Amino acid sequence: MSGCILFIQRDLHINEVQQEVLVGCLSFISLLGSLAGGRTSDAIGRKWTIGLAAVVFQAGAAVMTFAPSFRVLMIGRLLAGIGIGFGIMIAPVYIAEISPAASRGSLTSFPEIFINLGILLGYVSNYAFSGLSDHINWRVMLAVGILPSVSIAFALLVIPESPRWLVMQNRADEARAVLLKVTDSEDEAKERLAEIEAAAAATSAGKYGDKTVWQELSRPSPVIARMLVTGLGIQCFQQITGIDALVYYSPTIFRDAGITTESQLLAATVAVGFFKTAFIALAIVLIDRVGRKPLLYVSTIGMSVCLAVLSAALFLLAHGWVSRGAGIAVAVLTVCGDVAFFSVGIGPICWVVSSEIFPLRLRAQAAALGAVSNRVTSGAVAMSFLSICRAISVAGAFSAFAIISALSVVFVHKFVPETNGKTLEQIELLFGGGDGEGRGDLELDDVEQLVQKG
Numbered sequence: 001m002s003g004c005i006l007f008i009q010r011d012l013h014i015n016e017v018q019q020e021v022l023v024g025c026l027s028f029i030s031l032l033g034s035l036a037g038g039r040t041s042d043a044i045g046r047k048w049t050i051g052l053a054a055v056v057f058q059a060g061a062a063v064m065t066f067a068p069s070f071r072v073l074m075i076g077r078l079l080a081g082i083g084i085g086f087g088i089m090i091a092p093v094y095i096a097e098i099s100p101a102a103s104r105g106s107l108t109s110f111p112e113i114f115i116n117l118g119i120l121l122g123y124v125s126n127y128a129f130s131g132l133s134d135h136i137n138w139r140v141m142l143a144v145g146i147l148p149s150v151s152i153a154f155a156l157l158v159i160p161e162s163p164r165w166l167v168m169q170n171r172a173d174e175a176r177a178v179l180l181k182v183t184d185s186e187d188e189a190k191e192r193l194a195e196i197e198a199a200a201a202a203t204s205a206g207k208y209g210d211k212t213v214w215q216e217l218s219r220p221s222p223v224i225a226r227m228l229v230t231g232l233g234i235q236c237f238q239q240i241t242g243i244d245a246l247v248y249y250s251p252t253i254f255r256d257a258g259i260t261t262e263s264q265l266l267a268a269t270v271a272v273g274f275f276k277t278a279f280i281a282l283a284i285v286l287i288d289r290v291g292r293k294p295l296l297y298v299s300t301i302g303m304s305v306c307l308a309v310l311s312a313a314l315f316l317l318a319h320g321w322v323s324r325g326a327g328i329a330v331a332v333l334t335v336c337g338d339v340a341f342f343s344v345g346i347g348p349i350c351w352v353v354s355s356e357i358f359p360l361r362l363r364a365q366a367a368a369l370g371a372v373s374n375r376v377t378s379g380a381v382a383m384s385f386l387s388i389c390r391a392i393s394v395a396g397a398f399s400a401f402a403i404i405s406a407l408s409v410v411f412v413h414k415f416v417p418e419t420n421g422k423t424l425e426q427i428e429l430l431f432g433g434g435d436g437e438g439r440g441d442l443e444l445d446d447v448e449q450l451v452q453k454g
Contacts, residue, residue: 003126024383033085299345
């Protein structure tokens with residue numbers, strides 16, 4: 001949309017407020033898909049919820065492609081947002097539930113790398129089709145987004161259902177068959193099945209009381225409250241540090257830095273997409289080797305520095321204290337640096353952590369709440385960015401993002417545990433879970449080490 005908006009503005013004659021609504025509404029409307037996705041995936045399964053997400057998104061993309069007016073374009077955008085809401089909630093949950101503990105971090109990062117690959121391909125299509133007429137180019141740019149999601153239909157013929165969902169449906173034999181396919185040995189499959197059945201049995205036996213899932217989440221025990229602070233907090237920090245402002249409005253930022261032609265603006269955004277995608281691949285390699293928390297430190301500290309330097313460069317440029325060439329170089333370098341640090345840490349790890357910290361009985365709908373937090377903050381940033389820039393300048397907006405990013409370093413230190421190498425059933429112990437009163441005999445201290453209480 002960052003490239004399309006340049007041409008939609010001219011073709012449909014939309015104003016600045018309509019631009020903000022068109023860009024930002026996707027995040028807000030996707031929270032409806034995420035909220036519905038938790039209950040839907042518990043009802044029809046993780047696998048078929050993925051298929052539903054693809055169908056709804058394809059419908060929205062088709063409506064946008066042929067939209068004759070801003071109103072119809074918004075209808076398509078809203079449909080696409082609901083499909084995205086389903087997708088961003090269910091994909092990490094499904095992968096986390098089917099993956100072995102040793103490689104769960106890498107595999108659960110896959111949705112993020114494909115999101116980034118999609119953004120990169122979007123930038124490339126913006127550049128490739130920009131030469132067409134204003135009435136056609138943005139439609140083609142949006143239409144090509146339909147093609148990748150069609151592959152979901154073929155994937156559904158191959159991928160198995162989540163073994164944890166199958167156990168919750170009293171289909172243990174099917175769950176065992178799936179685990180035999182995705183584990184290295186029969187003994188490992190039996191061990192994982194036993195852990196899953198124990199967690200499911202505890203829920204069925206009423207160990208956690210007669211509360212429904214939403215009652216447990218709305219009036220949480222201390223253990224669940226700590227999980228919610230971690231899961232929802234990391235989702236908010238992922239977006240409120242301004243990543244969507246960089247992705248959606250990178251042409252606006254580069255124009256403010258001094259780049260003037262549309263081809264140069266779109267080429268610069270392709271560079272942003274490349275760095276965002278390349279470094280997510282690095283995260284996938286490192287996440288199960290060095291752990292979640294070290295990568296989060298590198299990511300949040302690096303983003304804070306890049307955002308501060310970008311803000312300073314734009315401020316100096318606005319006052320004519322540095323040359324235009326130097327300002328453009330620093331702006332491109334720091335934007336690319338920020339998305340690189342984002343992609344190597346908090347970008348993928350946000351989804352990994354929120355999909356693995358909640359117990360089985362709450363996982364789908366708690367992950368949906370996390371996705372909602374992510375989408376609300378994303379929408380707030382996307383829909384307010386131009387207005388904030390007009391009020392306090394682009395430099396001022398990014399100085400605010402830099403301060404928030406610095407706060408995310410503190411949040412990671414105090415609230416995010418290291419979950420690397422632990423099974424989903426073991427992770428509950430990190431937050432003090434494990435007995436009927438919601439208090440275990442393990443605790444997480446500030447340096448993320450698991451310490452036995454004597």
